[in-house]
Amino acid sequence: MVRAEAALEEPLAEARPRWGATALGRLLRNRLAVVCLAIIAVVYLAGILAPWVAPYAYDDQNLDNTYAGTSWSHPLGTDELGRDMLSRVIWAAQTTVVISAAVILTGGLALGVGLGLLAGYAGGRVDNLIMRVADAFFALPDILLLLLITATVRPRVEKLFEGQIAHWPVLGPIVDAGGPDYFLVFGALAFFGWVGIARVIRSQVLSLRESEYVLAARAMGASLWRVLGRHLLPNVTNLIVVSITFSLGAVAGTEIMLTWLGIGVQPPHPSFGAMIFNGSGLSTLRNHPNLLLVPAAVVGLLLFAFNLLGDALTDVLSPRRR
Amino acid sequence: MPGILPYIVRRLLWAPFVLLAVTLATFALGRFGPGDPIEVLQGQYNNPEVVERIRQERGLDDPFLNQYGRYMWDALHGELGTSSTYLGVAVEDIIFEKLWVTVQYNLLALIIIFAIGLPAGIWAALRRGTWQDPLTISVLLLFRSLPVLVTIPILQYILAIKLGWLPSGGWDEREILGLKLGIFDKRIIMPLLVLSLPGIAGVARLMRAQTLEVLDQDFVRTARAKGLQEFVVVSRHVARNALLPMTTIVGFALVGLLGGSLFVESLFGIPGIGQFVWKAVLNYDYDVMMAVTLITATAFILVNLVTDIAYGFIDPRVRLGGRGGG
Numbered sequence: 001m002v003r004a005e006a007a008l009e010e011p012l013a014e015a016r017p018r019w020g021a022t023a024l025g026r027l028l029r030n031r032l033a034v035v036c037l038a039i040i041a042v043v044y045l046a047g048i049l050a051p052w053v054a055p056y057a058y059d060d061q062n063l064d065n066t067y068a069g070t071s072w073s074h075p076l077g078t079d080e081l082g083r084d085m086l087s088r089v090i091w092a093a094q095t096t097v098v099i100s101a102a103v104i105l106t107g108g109l110a111l112g113v114g115l116g117l118l119a120g121y122a123g124g125r126v127d128n129l130i131m132r133v134a135d136a137f138f139a140l141p142d143i144l145l146l147l148l149i150t151a152t153v154r155p156r157v158e159k160l161f162e163g164q165i166a167h168w169p170v171l172g173p174i175v176d177a178g179g180p181d182y183f184l185v186f187g188a189l190a191f192f193g194w195v196g197i198a199r200v201i202r203s204q205v206l207s208l209r210e211s212e213y214v215l216a217a218r219a220m221g222a223s224l225w226r227v228l229g230r231h232l233l234p235n236v237t238n239l240i241v242v243s244i245t246f247s248l249g250a251v252a253g254t255e256i257m258l259t260w261l262g263i264g265v266q267p268p269h270p271s272f273g274a275m276i277f278n279g280s281g282l283s284t285l286r287n288h289p290n291l292l293l294v295p296a297a298v299v300g301l302l303l304f305a306f307n308l309l310g311d312a313l314t315d316v317l318s319p320r321r322r
Numbered sequence: 323m324p325g326i327l328p329y330i331v332r333r334l335l336w337a338p339f340v341l342l343a344v345t346l347a348t349f350a351l352g353r354f355g356p357g358d359p360i361e362v363l364q365g366q367y368n369n370p371e372v373v374e375r376i377r378q379e380r381g382l383d384d385p386f387l388n389q390y391g392r393y394m395w396d397a398l399h400g401e402l403g404t405s406s407t408y409l410g411v412a413v414e415d416i417i418f419e420k421l422w423v424t425v426q427y428n429l430l431a432l433i434i435i436f437a438i439g440l441p442a443g444i445w446a447a448l449r450r451g452t453w454q455d456p457l458t459i460s461v462l463l464l465f466r467s468l469p470v471l472v473t474i475p476i477l478q479y480i481l482a483i484k485l486g487w488l489p490s491g492g493w494d495e496r497e498i499l500g501l502k503l504g505i506f507d508k509r510i511i512m513p514l515l516v517l518s519l520p521g522i523a524g525v526a527r528l529m530r531a532q533t534l535e536v537l538d539q540d541f542v543r544t545a546r547a548k549g550l551q552e553f554v555v556v557s558r559h560v561a562r563n564a565l566l567p568m569t570t571i572v573g574f575a576l577v578g579l580l581g582g583s584l585f586v587e588s589l590f591g592i593p594g595i596g597q598f599v600w601k602a603v604l605n606y607d608y609d610v611m612m613a614v615t616l617i618t619a620t621a622f623i624l625v626n627l628v629t630d631i632a633y634g635f636i637d638p639r640v641r642l643g644g645r646g647g648g
Contacts, residue, residue, distance in 0.1 A: 136340050143581040144618060147603050148351050148611065253469045260471055260585065273471075280475035280589075282490060286483050293479075296472045303467035308460065 023238075026316045033312035036305035043302050047093030056084040058091035059268040067288050076294050079278070085294050088270045092295065095271040096302075099186050100251045107190030108247050112197030113240060117228055119198065120205025131202065137195045146261055149188055154263060157184055181265045185258050189251055197243040204236050238317040245313055249306030252299065272299045329634050337623045348615040349390050352608035397616060403609030405602075413613045417595070421617065422502070423493070424587070424594035428579045430505050431514055435521035435575060440568070442522065443529025444561055447537065459530065462523035470582050473516050474589045481512060488512055491590035513586045520582075521575055528571060532564035539563075570633050573625040580618065 027033050046053055062082035069077050076085035119130040208214060209232075217231050252272070258264040259273025267274060272295050279285070279292030377383055384392075393403065402413035442458065449455040465473075482490035494507040536542065537560060545555045584596035591597075595614060602610035 132336070132340075136343060143584050144599075144615060147584075147599065148348060148615070153351075249467065253467075256469050256471050257585070276472060276475070280471070280478075282478065282483075285475060285479045289479055289483075292475050296476060300464075300468050300472060303469070304464050307463050307467045311459075311463070 023316050027312060030312050030316070033309055033316075036309040036312070039301055039305040040309065043093050043298065044097055046090045047095075047097035050090050050094040054084075054087040054090040056087040058083070058088055058270045060084065060087070069290075077290050079291055080284075080288075085290070088275060089272075089295060089298055092270040092272045092275055093298075095182075095265055095269065096252050096255065099182060099189070099255060100248050102182075102186045103189040103193050103251050104244055104247060106186075107193030108197055108244055109240075111190065111194035112243075113201055113233075113236075115194060116198035116201025117205055117232060117236075120202040121209055121224075121228060121232060123206075123209075127202070130198070134195045134198055137192060143257070143261075145192075146188055146258065146263065149184075149263060154184060157187075181269065184263050185255060185265065188258060188263055189254055193247060193251070197240070197247065200239050200243055201236050204239055205232055208232055208235055242310055242313050242317060245306060245310040249303045249310070252306070253303055256299065330631055333627055333630055337627055340623055341619055344619045345394065345612070345616055346390065348612055349393065350386070352612055353386060353389065393612070397613075402613040402616070405607055405610050413609050417598070417610070417613055417617070420593065420595045420598045423592065424580070424583050424596060426503060427505050427510055427513060427592075427594075428517070428576070428583060430510075431517040431521065431579055432572075432575060434514065434518045435525055436568075436572075438518075439522040439525025440529050440561075440565070443526040443531075444533050444556065444564070446526065447530045447533035448556065450534065455530075459527065462526050465519040466523035466527075468520070470516055470520070470585050471589075473519070474512075474585065477512055477516060478589075491592075493590075493592045509590075513590050513592060516586055517579055517582055521578065524578075525568070525571070525575070529564060529568060532567055533560060536560050536564045570629055573622070573629040576625055577622060 060083055062078065064082065065074075065078055066080055066082045067078065068074055068082070071077075074084050074086065076089065078084055079088065115130050119127040214227060214231055217227050222230070255264060255271060256273035256276055259271055260277055264273050265271040275295035276292060276299070279288075279290075279295065284291055382389070396403070400414055402417065405411050405413050405416065442462070446455045446458045449458075478490045481488045488511055489509050491512075492509045494509055495502045496506055497503075498506070542555065542559055545559045546552075550558075580596075583594060584600055586592065587594045587596035588600055599611060599614045601607075602614070
């Protein structure tokens with residue numbers, strides 16, 4: 001018995017560091033993936049460091065210098081109010097970063113992974129309930145539900161924020177900074193964001209549940225949380241990493257849609273959605289196409305990078321594909 | 323086929339519950355939401371007494387569940403309420419016309435997606451290991467990554483403004499065999515392009531993955547070993563087996579398409595259901611929103627049901643669902 005335990009100990013200790021080392025190594029050997037990582041890092045860092053990196057504030061107007069072309073002081077030109085396009089793009093990246101982080105942490109990780117683990121491991125009625133709700137979400141076009149939210153929930157949330165929270169000491173300034181918009185976008189996205197990831201995690205847990213090591217852990221009297229946290233969660237990490245990569249791209253894409261529908265970030269706060277919306281009128285397009293092309297190029301590149309990286313990660317992390 | 327009947331029954335029993343949940347949620351959002359439809363109807367300088375009278379006539383003061391029950395009862399009899407923007411017009415008189423516009427070009431897009439996506443996926447899988455495979459997949463991935471709200475204005479800029487090849491939007495119907503068809507006009511080319519490109523990418527990527535899986539199977543090696551022509555191997559043995567799982571995504575593809583129609587119709591000015599519902603949302607026209615939700619939800623549940631059942635017939639593992647096989 002003692003010997004068997006000692007024999008078990010060794011490969012385990014060896015196995016742990018290998019995951020990070022080999023998977024990351026393989027990913028870094030993929031040149032395309034490295035380029036994608038670099039693109040994502042640049043956009044995200046610019047967003048996080050916006051107050052220091054952006055040459056102008058996002059609402060810095062100069063009505064004497066509207067629709068300017070590229071110049072040394074405005075590398076990407078200016079928009080209809082003379083605001084620097086480069087600065088607006090950088091601040092828009094910040095919006096994307098903030099919303100993505102909030103959505104992924106709550107909708108993706110907490111709700112998605114949590115419900116997926118629970119449904120897969122508990123099985124039976126719990127599983128049925130969670131998955132049928134997921135089915136209902138999946139079967140309907142989210143745009144229809146988003147529309148209903150636009151029509152019905154938005155005015156209430158605004159009223160709530162303006163009526164009460166605006167007078168609170170800490171949250172008050174956040175409301176002034178467009179808090180309700182961020183809250184609505186994030187709420188709507190988190191509301192839909194959990195379904196995909198929960199499904200993926202559940203199906204994996206469903207098969208892991210029957211594996212010998214989970215059986216062994218349960219036989220040894222491990223609690224529910226220990227089985228979930230120590231045995232199942234580490235084995236779905238690969239899936240989580242891949243799903244999160246794809247969802248980060250999806251969140252950035254959906255923000256554009258939400259802004260168009262009017263649930264998005266409101267002016268003067270910049271977001272890629274708002275900028276694209278602004279630049280896509282036919283007369284603007286005819287005379288000043290750069291108002292559309294600048295944000296569209298950045299978003300396109302970012303989404304493309306996320307999807308390519310997700311593909312590369314899938315290849316690297318799933319042993320069966322290789 | 324043992325087991326297929328309980329499977330169908332289980333799926334059928336579930337469908338009304340989903341429909342009930344969706345309609346109840348929509349109805350609640352509408353009734354408890356902002357923007358009293360009667361006040362909208364009466365305009366800014368309304369007479370409170372008149373508003374109250376109309377409200378009573380329409381039963382808007384009744385308990386919520388009574389209203390919901392009455393609405394669903396009417397809906398079952400084909401009465402979908404009255405629009406408050408198109409004054410006094412019954413929703414059912416106008417909605418099917420709009421639906422027909424959307425359905426015709428979406429079906430065409432669906433056909434294009436599968437007609438191009440499936441061969442492209444097989445082609446890419448067969449070229450594995452050459453530069454053609456990753457290039458095809460990357461280009462397709464680019465189309466899949468871009469949101470329609472980015473592609474529409476860019477296409478309008480390039481094709482309509484810069485090159486002037488196509489009109490920037492619109493809808494023109496022609497009568498062919500007694501049907502009003504708008505899909506034989508050059509105005510529809512850009513919307514179709516926008517709708518099908520991401521779909522083609524999705525279908526091709528899935529098809530490639532399926533084909534790669536089938537290519538590794540023993541029966542493919544056997545087919546090649548017995549000297550069959552490559553074309554026969556691919557069409558009879560590989561494609562046929564790789565196609566099976568693709569049936570499940572027809573439903574999802576349709577969901578994605580109809581979701582995109584809202585933007586496509588609004589930006590290209592196509593008088594379909596997407597534009598209709600968007601206007602209804604802006605005007606708090608709850609009866610229209612409710613009707614659209616009801617119809618789309620029913621359609622999606624039916625499509626999913628049909629694909630699920632079809633797949634249950636094709637693949638016994640699905641209907642046995644973990645109880646037996648695995």
